[in-house]
Amino acid sequence: MGLLTNILLSPFLGPVWASKWTLDKVDRVVREELTDDTPIKEDLMKLQMELEMGEIDDAEYVKREAEIMRRLREVRDWREQYGMSIGGGPVRVAGENETE
Amino acid sequence: MTAESAIAAATEAASSEGKYVYCIIRHDRSREFGEIGIGSGARVYTVNHNDLAAVVSDTPIVIYDPTRENVLAHEFVNETVMREFTLIPMSFGTVFRSEKDVQTLLKSTYQAFTDVLDKMQDKIEFGLKILWDRDKVVAAIERENDEIRRLKDEITRNAASSTYFARMQLGRLVEAAMEEASNRYVTDIHEQLKDVSVASRSNKVIGDRMILNAAFLVDRKDEKPFDEKVKAISLQYEDLLTFKYTGPWPPYNFVNIKLKLEKAT
Numbered sequence: 001m002g003l004l005t006n007i008l009l010s011p012f013l014g015p016v017w018a019s020k021w022t023l024d025k026v027d028r029v030v031r032e033e034l035t036d037d038t039p040i041k042e043d044l045m046k047l048q049m050e051l052e053m054g055e056i057d058d059a060e061y062v063k064r065e066a067e068i069m070r071r072l073r074e075v076r077d078w079r080e081q082y083g084m085s086i087g088g089g090p091v092r093v094a095g096e097n098e099t100e
Numbered sequence: 101m102t103a104e105s106a107i108a109a110a111t112e113a114a115s116s117e118g119k120y121v122y123c124i125i126r127h128d129r130s131r132e133f134g135e136i137g138i139g140s141g142a143r144v145y146t147v148n149h150n151d152l153a154a155v156v157s158d159t160p161i162v163i164y165d166p167t168r169e170n171v172l173a174h175e176f177v178n179e180t181v182m183r184e185f186t187l188i189p190m191s192f193g194t195v196f197r198s199e200k201d202v203q204t205l206l207k208s209t210y211q212a213f214t215d216v217l218d219k220m221q222d223k224i225e226f227g228l229k230i231l232w233d234r235d236k237v238v239a240a241i242e243r244e245n246d247e248i249r250r251l252k253d254e255i256t257r258n259a260a261s262s263t264y265f266a267r268m269q270l271g272r273l274v275e276a277a278m279e280e281a282s283n284r285y286v287t288d289i290h291e292q293l294k295d296v297s298v299a300s301r302s303n304k305v306i307g308d309r310m311i312l313n314a315a316f317l318v319d320r321k322d323e324k325p326f327d328e329k330v331k332a333i334s335l336q337y338e339d340l341l342t343f344k345y346t347g348p349w350p351p352y353n354f355v356n357i358k359l360k361l362e363k364a365t
Contacts, residue, residue: 046307048168090363
């Protein structure tokens with residue numbers, strides 16, 4: 001019965017499933033994009049390297065570092081919104097609530 | 101507004117006093133390290149539990165951005181502590197709410213910290229980044245590789261008539277030879293440093309000129325031999341490679357304790 005219903009109704013149900021699945025996927029991709037700080041940290045390391053190699057001067061470094069920090073904070077905000085862990089900020093040993 | 105107060109303003113709970121933790125050492129008394137902490141020279145001291153101590157400074161409860169200024173402050177404290185102690189470095193930006201929470205950390209992770217401190221006793225880390233100058237390496241390859249030299253001569257001689265295919269072929273050969281050369285250099289350098297180091301770890305290279313981004317764990321007594329070896333190798337490759345040699349560092353790349361930490365609200 002279930003299968004038959006699906007087949008019979010498939011022209012109707014099909015596209016709904018498809019679009020829901022697609023939206024979930026888009027949502028996931030967007031979320032990963034918004035909450036991933038790996039490329040930002042790589043940019044920071046590259047910037048550091050450029051300074052060390054004397055390819056950029058201090059002023060340039062400071063300017064670009066500020067931009068990278070802005071991006072890091074943005075990712076941190078998104079991670080908080082999605083309830084994900086963030087590097088930094090107050091921590092305690094998991095499961096022990098001695099402060100309370 | 102200073103950077104510090106900007107961070108503080110951006111964080112809601114900036115009022116209470118937290119503890120910024122730099123590293124864990126073995127020491128059974130309290131100890132002062134001077135006013136060298138993160139956030140314009142905070143006093144650095146220890147929080148103790150039995151024979152373990154966390155090196156900390158007072159801090160508002162904030163998230164520290166990994167700016168050069170902040171990272172250098174964190175590293176400077178660890179360098180200072182390192183002159184006298186074997187240490188387990190904490191990740192940059194680790195803040196606990198209270199002294200009691202830091203003691204809980206020491207208590208609950210006592211065994212793991214002790215084991216790692218034993219293992220890291222008198223070990224230090226050196227960083228070695230190696231970059232190459234593409235043009236010089238290509239020139240060296242052309243000198244060594246007959247096939248590439250011949251193909252290149254041919255293309256140069258018949259500039260007008262040389263085919264797209266021949267150029268592609270040359271490009272491919274040069275790419276392959278460069279990859280081979282990079283592997284050869286890296287293997288040789290690792291091989292030469294093997295006897296003067298305890299362990300090594302290769303990290304992801306940064307940018308397109310880097311061929312090696314490695315960390316070496318070295319016994320303090322081998323510091324000088326290691327140093328001399330690196331100098332000798334950099335002389336050997338002087339014409340082709342640029343060496344970025346840093347350290348001694350705390351064993352950042354060789355301590356892997358997964359602390360079970362959660363966000364303190």
